[in-house]
Amino acid sequence: MDSIWAASDLAADIVQRHAERPGFRITELRMSPTQQVSWHCHTNVQDTFYVLEGRVRVTLGEPDEQVELAAGESWGPVRPGRPHLVTNPGKETATFLVLQGMGEYDFVTLPDQERQ
Secondary structure, X not given: OEEOOOOOOOEOEEEEXXXXXXXXXXXXXXXXOOOEEEEEEOOOOEEEEEEEEOEEEEEEOOOOEEEEEEOOOEEEEXXXXXXXXXXXXXXXXXXXXXXXXXXXXXXXXXXXXXXX
């Protein structure tokens, strides 16, 4: 398994890329309670989340908001440019899909102090 977005034990693991074509992709991720997807935004793409198992918390800025999802729940989209952090608030591993599109994918890391 590859880690996504950061070369660290704290980063979520890519389980599988279910679809990928120019401007759109679906990625399955696995995240333990100690892992996260760090504060970031995307220039062009939107993120939509669907939880397969466990719990996922999406914390957003501009405006501040927090969404907690359980297995079978979805939420989104996170508009381009909106800062967000993805964590696992549970005690078990979470598995979820991230649907990203339409546009060229990028990942802009935002240190905590820059997201405010």
